[in-house]
Amino acid sequence: DIQMTQSPSSLSASVGDRVTITCRASQSISTYLMWYQQKTGKAPKLLIYAASSLQSGVPSRFSGSGSETDFSLTISSLQPEDFATYFCQQSNNIPWTFGQGTKVEIK
């Protein structure tokens, strides 16, 4: 199985901060990488697909980059509604696998 490792596991930030979360795959996955946001008690919501394509309706402050094994999700200016847990997911190989999550908390 392809292991997806996110860092950090959690971070504290303030409204307006620029935040970057990284995701590393245990082997090359081209750009078959997605990012999701999950709020407490809710289902994950797709933010980014194909490493850098913004899902319709997602604010442009979210952006994704990377290829092969190293990827990042950036929130350019953190908003109150962005405090949540973020997961990456690969679909290069079955089983499709997720990272363990990065929790973004209020400083």
Add this chain to the structure above:
Amino acid sequence: QVQLQESGPGLVKPSQTLSLICTVTGASISSGGYNWSWIRQHPGKGPEWIGCIYYSGRTYYNPALKSRIIISVDTSKNQFSLKLNSVTAADTAVYYCARVAGGGYLNWFDPWGQGTRVTVSS
């Protein structure tokens, strides 16, 4: 607007079979173009993909669970279902159904159902 809704027992006894149904509204499973998936999430962990099914009945399973799961589709009811047998406490999780979009090697989950919590306990 496509919506998915999970249903099924919230409590299952050890060694028994967990059975869940996902009802799809706003889209027809039989129209093709998408796979339909089950995903679970243990408390405080990342989601775990269980498997998915196409309207034709073609399935893809997580090898770690393959020996215990069956995913099936009922196009007449616009539903797909999950059966997980021989459950243990390790199968206690929130179970989600989701549509799989994309194609080829690029596959993502959108939208998701709200999730249903299943506890395995005697």
